[in-house]
Amino acid sequence: MNLHTLYNTHICEICSKVFTIKKKYEIHKLSHSGIKLYTCELCDKKFTAKHSLKMHQNIHEGSKPFQCTLCGIRFSKKSSLDRHTYIHTGMKPYTCVVCDKSFIQKIQYTNHVKTHSGNRPYLCQECGKSFSRKDSLNVHIKSHSKS
Known part of the structure; x- marks a missing residue:
């Protein structure tokens, strides 16, 4: 008898998340199927x-x-x-492995990491300056209208 049977747990075959309640496990499996009822x-x-x-x-x-x-x-x-x-x-659970800067939100961390990639796909059509993030380009574009 394995531990999962002993403790009546259910493990998702896709992401390995563990559930003790079968109904919650069944609902979770739907999240991988793309079915939205x-x-x-x-x-x-x-x-x-x-x-x-x-x-x-x-x-x-x-x-x-x-x-x-x-x-x-x-x-x-x-x-x-x-x-x-x-x-x-003061907890900042997301820390950049390149520069050790920490962030509260995952999206802040994700956006920050893009600045290290060197990839700058967002190009200003007016002056040619490029940016790693679209929101940075949008802020820059507004600076042209202030001139």
Whole structure:
């Protein structure tokens, strides 16, 4: 008898995530299939799990059930609250392996890493200057209109 049978766990064959509740495991497997059974009636965004749709609907309703216990700011998603708490703790879980700069959000880290690649695919049509990130190009383009 293996440990998974002993502890009644379910392991995703694709990503190795472990579940103790079979229903949650079954729902998780759908995330790899691309099948999205639940649709938001307001914006037509689709979801694999019913709870994901419910969390999404908080955005439309303006509901913010998750509150920071330190400063009182409210959030519509728990993940947003969790990320916010890094501000209070000083925790920056994403660290660049090239320059050791750290970031609170994964997207900040991902954008930063692009600056080290040397790849600058975003070209200003007005002056020819190139950028590694599209948002940097957009900020630059606005500087032309101020002149």
